[in-house]
Amino acid sequence: MKKFLAVLLLAACLAPFAFAADIAPFVDASWLEANLSNPRLVILDMRAPGDYKAGHVPGASSVLGSTIYVAKGELKNEVPEADDLSDVLQAAGVKADSIIVVVEADGSRIAWATRVAWTLKYAGLANVGILDGGYKAWLAAGKPVSTDITLKKGDYTVKKYVYAYFADKAYVLKASKAQIVDARSYDSYFGLARQAFVAQAGHFPGAFSLPYNWITTPEGMVRPKAELEAMAAKLGLNPKTETIVYCDSGVLCTSWWWVFSEVLGWTNVRSFDGSSQVLTADATLKAADPAVKYVTHTWR
Amino acid sequence: MKRPSDDPASCASCHGGIAKTYKLSLHYSTAGMKSGVRPRFSAAEAKTYDAAVFEQSCRSCHASCGDCHVKSPVVSGVNLGLMAGHKFVRKDESKTCALCHGGRVYPEFTGEYGGNPDVHYQKGMSCVDCHKGSELHASLGAQADRRSVPDKPSCAACHPAGSEKTDKAKEAHADHGDKVSCSACHASSSYRGCASCHLGEGATSSPQFVIGENPRKPGQITTLRLVPTVRDTFKKAGIAQGNYDALPNFWDTVPHNTRKRTDRTRDCGSCHAEQANFLSEEGLPSGGSEANKRLIFKFSY
Structure with a gap:
């Protein structure tokens, strides 16, 4: 036994x-x-x-x-x-x-x-x-390559979305106990760089910084699970606390969602689809939204 | 020799038929840049335009045989070099079409302009799947424009009326018929509009989505694109454009970001209640042509 x-x-x-x-x-x-x-x-x-x-x-x-x-x-x-x-x-x-x-x-x-x-x-x-x-x-890896065009017919119909994986602006603003993770680069996090479509530089107050490109090695391969787990642990993230990941427009944030949820097995993780583009602006996306004031040049 | 195929006669010994027609094609003659603006000129102004503007500036954009089949065309001093060494290629749209048409159509087609990619690109199609060689090499007159090309693409050639899969689509197509162009409903997102072109000073561009009366097909609603000719565009060349108001500042356009479903196909109210994106008095360019007013569609309810 x-x-x-x-x-x-x-x-x-x-x-x-x-x-x-x-x-x-x-x-x-x-x-x-x-x-x-x-x-x-x-x-x-x-x-x-x-x-x-x-x-x-x-x-x-x-x-x-x-x-x-x-x-x-x-x-x-x-x-x-x-x-x-x-x-x-x-x-x-x-x-x-x-x-x-x-x-x-x-x-x-x-x-x-x-x-x-x-x-x-x-x-x-x-x-x-x-x-x-x-x-x-x-x-x-020297694996086979094809130039044949594949045409398959599937039958999957999306009937409903799994809302437990998703956060929007209203949800984020109410989630006062959640740990917020910023998946962008340090430059974006600290407010030294800003995408034109994001109304405010810096980051959501209190957000942890975990750049998406830390997930892979310089050779582009995913780092071992233990290393990814250590990154989160040493930052002080609690796997049992609700976690919301955001970025500029909803792409980069899914990288850490995937790691937290699928690799590390955390069960309460949401990706913020609209991210900073929505969070920093008003409903028309034209002006900075005073409801959220991003902070710059500082941790969290 | 800098551009061996600048004169199609170089290619004629083997490709006589195409070389002959190509010399009178729009890509080689760039006649569209002449005919598109000519109604704004008096006879004297047209002469000045041909000599001082068209031959000196517009004509430099003509495509030689080699620009599409050997080496990427030079655009604003930039090109991608030989496409496959010194081998000739039948097509390589991302290195040829995409460069000259890289400001508007191609990035709209691939979604790189910021909107949604065209469904045909999504399915793996590229430019010449719709724009056949017979269209691109077509022999046309010196006053031709792209609408006079006899073999240009037609949505209905692949999607004939009656082939719709759902009753909703059948009814929508039957109801709108010739009154509404395909793109008016199936263009999915904003496309590039250019404004304020002053000779030698360039134009400014911004995303737009405008629906209105087709200036070339009265009675049809279609998507419109702002074109950059303003009243003083040719001032430096001594052309006052005496007939400036003969043409509008918008041409009918087919944005290459076609999708099956759009805001308009999903919700009749988008047009019939909200009149979303329809050209209005407020949307006319300041100091624009009087002809713009003809493009404002008047809802009868």
């Missing part, structure tokens, strides 16, 4: 990430290659159509990221309407039991991969993972 428990413990330690579904939150090229013949596998290649046509993981469907994080008026990266998202997913071959792998260009695009993966989870899909290191890692 002791031996059995030891094996279990060893297996738990070796598992790179928590398996909440039929796929790990990040998979490597070898895993993907070994699963290419799985009829449930759907690979979403998020690169530009021209890059996809030039070569892609065999069987991958081409999906434009901007059909999954869409512009709505002046808002930059919003969740699509359910019928539009259903069309995109069905055209890519997605079914309710699909095992989906999101492929971006490389590790520098991790937040765009997580934005897609977060949206799929938000849309109710259970089995979603991301190719660690993106297509660049697939090529670097």
Whole structure:
């Protein structure tokens, strides 16, 4: 019995990430290659159509990221309407039991991969993972490349979103006990740099800073789970406290949502879709909103 | 030789047919830049324009055979060099079309202008899937513009009436028919409008979404794009534009950000109650053409 428990413990330690579904939150090229013949596998290649046509993981469907994080008026990266998202997913071959792998260009695009993966989870899909290191890692591993255009027909219809993964401005302003995490760069956090569409420089008062690009190594691969966990712990984040992640327009914040929720297994994490673009401005997005005064040049 | 194919005769020994028609095509002649503005000029002004503006400035934008098939065209002094070494290519839209049309149409098509990508781009289509070689090489007269191209794309060629999948779409198309262009309902987001072009001083641009009467097809509502010619655009060339008010400051346009569903297809009230994005007196450019008023659609209820 002791031996059995030891094996279990060893297996738990070796598992790179928590398996909440039929796929790990990040998979490597070898895993993907070994699963290419799985009829449930759907690979979403998020690169530009021209890059996809030039070569892609065999069987991958081409999906434009901007059909999954869409512009709505002046808002930059919003969740699509359910019928539009259903069309995109069905055209890519997605079914309710699909095992989906999101492929971006490389590790520098991790937040765009997580934005897609977060949206799929938000849309109710259970089995979603991301190719660690993106297509660049697939090529670097010497895996096969195809130029065949894949046309699959799925039947997944988005019926409702999982609102527990989502925060909007009203929710953030009321969530006084939540720990707020800023996923942008230090320059943005401290107010030294500001995107033109964000009305105020700096950060939400009290927010912790965890830049999205800390998740990956300089080579673009996701850091080990223990290192990611340590980053959060040493910052003072409590896994049991409600956590809301924000950024400029709702892309970068999904990177830490993905790590907290899917890799580390935190159960109360929300991504703020509108982020600073909405938080710092009035309802018309034209003027800074006095209800939220960002702070600059200081921690938290 | 700097641009060997500047004279299509260089290519004619092997591609005689195309080289012959291409010399009279809009991409080579840039005749659209002449015909589009000509009604604003008196006969004398037109002569001055042709010599001092068109030949000196506009004509420099013509595309040689090589600009599309060997080396990316030079735009504002910038180009991407040879596309595939010295090999000729049939097409490479992101390095050819995208450069000359990179201010408006192409970034609208890919979504890089900030709106939604065109559904055709989403499905993997690119420029020449709709704009055929016969259109791009078409032989046209010296007074032609892009609307006189006989083989230009038509939505209905791929999406004929009656092929709709839902009754709602069938009814909407039957109800609106020729009264409303496809783009008036299916253009999804803002596109670039340019204002205040002064000769040699450039124009300013901003996102816009304007619906109004089609200046070239009276009785039809369509999407309009602000064009940058203002009253003193050609002042430095000594052209006063005596007939400036003959043309409006908007042309009908097909923004390349087509989507199946938009605010207008989802909600009839967007047009029929709110009249959202419709051109109004308040939306007319200051000091603009008198002809703009003809483009304001008058709702009859």
